Amino acid sequence: MFESLQERLGSILNNLTGRGALSEADVSAALREVRRALIEADVQIDVIRSFVDKIRSKAVGAEVLKSIKPGQMVVKIVHDELVEMLGAEGVPIDLNAPAPVVLMMVGLQGSGKTTTSAKIAKRMTEKQGKKVLMASLDTRRPAAQEQLRQLGEQVHVATLPIIAGQGPVEIARRAVQAAKLGGHDVVILDTAGRTHIDEPLMVEMADIKKAANPHEILLVADSLTGQDAVNLATNFDSRVGITGIVLTRMDGDGRGGAALSMRAVTGKPIKLIGTGEKMEGLEEFYPKRIADRILGMGDIVSLVEKAAEHIDAEKAAAMARKMQSGKFDLDDLGDQLRQMQKMGGMGGIMGMMPGVGKMKDQMAAAGLDDSMFKRQLAIISSMTKAERANPDMLKHSRKKRIAAGSGTDAAEINRLLKMHRGMADMMKAMGGKGKGGGMMRQMMGGLASKMGLGGMGGMGGMPDLSKMDPKQLEALQKQAEAAGLGKGLPGGLPGLGSGGLPGLPGGLKLPGLGGPGGLPGFGKKK
Structure with a gap:
């Protein structure tokens, strides 16, 4: 959704935020590129003209150009005008009338x-x-x-x-x-x-x-x-x-x-x-x-809503207890993969994380996409019940049979098994911290680690999102904006610890994301 436009606008606005000072000519040059990007996105020409004119009138004033961070102020103006163009507030279907x-x-x-x-x-x-x-x-x-x-x-x-x-x-x-x-x-x-x-x-x-x-x-x-x-x-x-x-x-x-x-x-x-x-x-x-x-700022509120909608609290808590005791098997891993699919798959989840849009090429090169889920589920489905319960019994001959049945190869089976061991060991070592929310964060971290996309330090400290009301979630999103619009949130979200959004242990090097632990609190239904 909006991938090509996000990429174009992100590149244009990053050039502005990367400068210490801006001139009127800098803003005009950027707006010419914004205009081209919107034309390529097939936006109606009168809408483009009005949009660009409104931004120019607000962005070239002395208050903006002489501010400490003029680039970020321009990005905020672009963001606010985008919201205005799209309708300012969401309007649900109106059912406030006599039935039917x-x-x-x-x-x-x-x-x-x-x-x-x-x-x-x-x-x-x-x-x-x-x-x-x-x-x-x-x-x-x-x-x-x-x-x-x-x-x-x-x-x-x-x-x-x-x-x-x-x-x-x-x-x-x-x-x-x-x-x-x-x-x-x-x-x-x-x-x-x-x-x-x-x-x-x-x-x-x-x-x-x-x-x-x-x-x-x-x-x-x-x-x-x-x-x-x-x-x-x-x-x-x-x-x-x-x-x-x-x-x-x-x-x-x-x-x-x-x-x-x-x-x-x-x-x-x-x-x-x-x-x-x-x-x-x-x-x-x-x-x-x-x-x-x-603008590549993510959508934390929608991500939390999706998690609350699709994750069963009791089932997640029961699985957390299994993982804590080291009894996390491949049937459980399959449940986690299916759970992520329900939430929109890797693309849907990562697309709502701040700054991830800029990593599209890196993720694609690593094979980190939804087709990977299908292959992994095919591998698990090709195993016997005994093999899923006890992965240690999977020797060469069994892997060969499973590869033939799932349309994969031994190397991919080995990567799946390595991811499973890492998730089980990590959760056991952590003593099952995070309860239901631990499932999703370990899933995210295990997948990223499996793809060999680097490590991340720092514990971070994100509040339990499931306990936050809509106003608090919106405030969290505003913090994201204040932390660095259009720049992938350098340094993480303020007030959430040095690591920003904790969540991909041993995984993706996302700006503003760090530390083991994942997005906690996903195990509770509304």
Whole structure:
């Protein structure tokens, strides 16, 4: 997400923060590069012009240029303007209306409306305790209604029974009536799309809107289409009137043109972003957190939220006790790998750590990516139950069989076993400190150590993130900004010990990260 833009802007802004003094010419030269970077990211040209002009007006004043750290002040201005461009505050889906609240999903064919409808239904059911009914109004695309029904079964959400011959408007009325009779809190109307905007489509959307009186009309748009997505939003809003935007395929969008342009051009908030094909791949859109990621400052708050969501406290504590007694086996290691996959994999986790964006090439060269998890899980799955419980019995002939079964080689099996031994020995030596949180930090440290990416000293001292409320977490993120915007947080986060964010023992040499121990406190659910 935003990888190419993050790389370009990071390089430009680092040149500013690396200087002791700045002139107006220095700022102007940097802003010309920022303009080019945004054009390459397919940001709408009027948005770019406004963005750059606002930064210039604030950055060339005497107060900035003569300050002790002018480069960092310029970066802060860029950061604040990015947040403003993206919408200042996150705007969730509004359910503050008499039940059933009607959500109408609109967009072009292939944008992901049906999958997104199911993702939203799952999210509302599991996280908000809402009773949701989904209804497919797409009578043109073959098997569209059947697709939504199957997705409904997958996420355990009711779908409106299919009646052959009914039109979209009739289905919409029946869905709202069924939701009222069934005591549903929310009804999601998945409308039909086209390969392009045409008059019949807009007439149909207007008729459905009149019949169902939706509280929210959410445009689902593919972020990879860049400025085309912005034009789409403008057209839909002028004809139907949208209340918010869901951007899909954000995990594959390295440029970010749609996200950076949508809010500024349409005035409509981006409410959710799709981050993968799985039903869990949906996140709320927080402008400040996105701006932090674009400028390589990480996103500690989202990382903690992901950990709290996916890590089971009791299971983690039980495993901590096993590790403390030296009984950590390869089944347990497999559980840790799967746990990291649920949190977004190595790319997802490391992408939220401050300063890690600049290490992309180093991580790629070391093979530290999500495909490594799959290979390691394949190795573990190819072992017998006895071998997983007692790795010491794995001699040459057994490794040869496992390599053939997992599509790997003996060297990779040996690296996995070395990582396992290191994690088990370290946790036993530490006496199981950190309880549930020790699992993830040892996982991170073991993986980095396995890849031979160096050692790190200093204990650091990060507070228990799971015990911090949202305001405290936001304050922690502000500390990250104050510590060195755009420079990978040199010296670590202030007030958190000499090592900054402790967490990758014997591992990645991240600026501002150091010391054994990991990100503690991940073992507790909200």
